[in-house]
Amino acid sequence: MxxxxxxxxxxxxxxxxxxxxxxxxxxxxxxxxxxxxxxxxxxxxxxxxxxxxxxxxxxxxxxxxxxxxxxxxxxxxxxxxxxxxxxxxxxxxxxxxxxxxxxxxxxxxxxxLPMAGVTALRTLRSRPILGHRVLITGAAGGVGRYAVQLAALGGAHVIASVGSPERGKGLAELGAHEVVVGLEGIDAPVDLVLDTVGGPQLAAAWELLAPGGGVQNIGWACDEPAVFAPYSLFHIGAPKTMSTFGDVHEVGPDLATLLAFTAAGRLSxxxxxxxxxxxxxxxxxxxxxxxxxxxxxxxxxxxxxx
Ligand SMILES: NC(=O)c1ccc[n+]([C@@H]2O[C@H](COP(=O)([O-])OP(=O)(O)OC[C@H]3O[C@@H](n4cnc5c(N)ncnc54)[C@H](OP(=O)(O)O)[C@@H]3O)[C@@H](O)[C@H]2O)c1
Missing domain, CATH: 3.90.180.10 (Medium-chain alcohol dehydrogenases, catalytic domain)
Known part of the structure; x- marks a missing residue:
């Protein structure tokens, strides 16, 4: 073949x-x-x-x-x-x-849908998002565009981060409440970060995290390291967390969910x-x-x- x-x-x-x-x-x-x-x-x-x-x-x-x-x-x-x-x-x-x-x-x-959609769905399920602030980096990309739509469907306040104003096109229509270039203009802490970019932006996103908030480290689209300032990972109060993501176990049921959303006109x-x-x-x-x-x-x- x-x-x-x-x-x-x-x-x-x-x-x-x-x-x-x-x-x-x-x-x-x-x-x-x-x-x-x-x-x-x-x-x-x-x-x-x-x-x-x-x-x-x-x-x-x-x-x-x-x-x-x-x-x-x-x-x-x-x-x-x-x-x-x-x-x-x-x-x-x-x-x-x-x-x-x-x-x-x-x-x-x-x-x-399979890899990008299931990744977006599973990382959004890492914590409750209804009424919470969710930051999605690399929002113009494959995982990002699904994550924006699914976070909005789940009742989150969605902040979509892109590399340039041009790349932000269409994200508001998909459900983003804020579209930002880099992390500029985010004026309140966020509860969940879905990060597909990594590098310096990941270290900066960590600083935006609310007490008890979490980062899902999905990918590293940029080719730079992330440098965390001394004590920036130290925090008194509800712990902030950073998790790897790589769960490809039995994706069938979650894929069916995404296809049902698509059939219903709720996911593009x-x-x-x-x-x-x-x-x-x-x-x-x-x-x-x-x-x-x-x-x-x-x-x-x-x-x-x-
Ligand atoms: N852990 C897992 O299971 C899993 C599953 C799927 C994907 N991933 C990983 O997640 C990442 C995203 O995958 P994808 O398929 O969604 O990729 P994609 O469609 O290429 O999207 C990546 C986005 O990252 C942004 N980006 C790229 N280089 C950048 C840089 N140097 N600085 C800032 N932003 C940059 C781009 O933003 P702009 O468009 O705004 O320029 C782009 O929209 C990849 O690293 C991939 O390997 C992991």
């Missing part, structure tokens, strides 16, 4: 090449992949994977083989999926990591770039250069299973 495989010599370390058909375990179905989506981490670190690896985690398509253990959707179901080896014509994926795509939701929109997939998968170097470059507002989705050329 055809697949986007790791090749350190290719632009962005990715090449459209050949890969063996997936061999599903008992709890895995086989998906005929129609669309895939890119995430910054996968694109930035593709070259660190072994050459020939089928890359990517987000896919949507049609089930062509049900799981041997009887779990999960049957043949012909439209599903969104999360798992390794997604950027291929066919993918074997755990039935616990898929969700059926409701009628009326485009498969291309569904494929944008925010697909900003779409094209055939042959154009992966162009899409990856645009993502790394901060020229995509939301998600990049690639259409997979169908191929017949042997």
């Amino acid at each position: 055809r697949a986007l495989v790791v090749d350190p010599a290719a632009p962005g370390s990715l090449r459209l090449g050949e890969a063996p058909e997936p061999r599903p375990a008992a709890g895995q179905l086989v998906l005929d992949v129609r669309h895939i989506s890119l995430n910054r981490g996968e694109v930035a670190f593709a070259g660190q994977r072994p050459p020939g690896t089928v890359h990517g985690y987000d896919a949507a398509g049609i089930v062509v083989r049900a799981a041997a253990d009887g779990t999960g959707p049957g043949v012909g179901s439209r599903i969104a999926a999360f798992g390794p080896g997604a950027w291929a014509q066919r993918m074997a994926v755990d039935t616990t990591a898929v969700a059926e795509v409701p009628a009326g939701v485009d498969l291309a929109d569904a494929t944008a 997939s925010e697909v900003d770039w779409r094209g055939p998968w042959e154009r992966v170097p162009e899409a990856a470059r645009a993502l790394l250069d901060r020229r995509i507002s939301g998600k990049a989705v690639l259409d997979v050329t169908p191929g017949t299973a042997p």
Whole structure:
């Protein structure tokens, strides 16, 4: 089959090449992949994977083989999926990591959701947000645009932080109550920070945290270290916390929640770039250069299973 495989010599370390058909375990179905989506981490670190690896985690398509253990959707179901080896014509994926795509939701929109959407949902669930102030850094990006919408849905006061005024476009319409450049103009403490940027901005965001507040350290889109001033991590009163995030366990139910929101018109997939998968170097470059507002989705050329 055809697949986007790791090749350190290719632009962005990715090449459209050949890969063996997936061999599903008992709890895995086989998906005929129609669309895939890119995430910054996968694109930035593709070259660190072994050459020939089928890359990517987000896919949507049609089930062509049900799981041997009887779990999960049957043949012909439209599903969104999360798992390794997604950027291929066919993918074997755990039935616990898929969700059926409701009628009326485009498969291309569904494929944008798994990694970025589930990350936004799970980090927002780290503490109560109703009526609380939530700061989202990197708000113009893939995780960020979902986080803004979901935080607003959850009743938070949403502060969306972007790198430039231009990148703030559309965020108020998605539910942001304040759109700020960097952390300028935030005039009251925040209860929760979802941070996708890291670096000096993370250290500055820590200073904005209310007693008892927490930072979810999702990613590190910038390439600078964070330096914390002496005693800045010392605090008398309700503890402030900073947590790593990397929970990819059984994403299926949360993916179903996101798809239900999408079907109900409460969550927009925010697909900003779409094209055939042959154009992966162009899409990856645009993502790394901060020229995509939301998600990049690639259409997979169908191929017949042997
Ligand atoms: N822990 C997990 O499970 C998990 C899951 C998903 C993603 N992540 C990580 O989360 C991060 C965001 O992922 P994503 O897919 O949402 O990426 P994305 O769509 O590229 O968004 C990243 C955002 O970060 C901002 N940014 C980039 N470089 C910056 C810099 N030097 N200074 C300030 N802001 C900068 C950009 O802001 P502007 O647009 O305003 O310029 C951009 O919108 C990545 O590090 C990714 O690896 C982690």
